[in-house]
Amino acid sequence: MPHQINIVYFAWVKERLGRDQETVAFPETIKTVEELVEHLRNIDVSYFDVFSDLKKLRFALDHDFVGTDHLLASAKELAIFPPVTGG
Template structure:
């Protein structure tokens, strides 16, 4: 049975995709953030362009910072955003 997650996009990620969120169904074999990104890239070229350099992105699962190897488990939200800088 596929899993579902809400993905929220911020800053230039949102601009590049042309939307601020998606609700994605993904297969059971997708277990980490990195695998979910790869899955999205395989589904649509626009994800490939926006997610081309993952070092320029940060991730949070259910409002907790996470790396690409973090397990999705039953998270309900993934946020994707560029690093925040202060001034």
């Protein structure tokens, strides 16, 4: 049975994908944030360029900042956004 997670996009990630959020089903074999992002890159070309360099992105699972090696476990939401800069 596939897992589901709500993905929320911010800033230029949202602009380039043309949506601010979506619910994504993914196979149980996907365990980490990086594996999920790679899965997205493989299922739709629109993700490919946006997620080409994960070092330019930040991730939060259920409102907690995480690295790409973090386990998805039972998370309900993944937020993806560029680093915040001040000025």
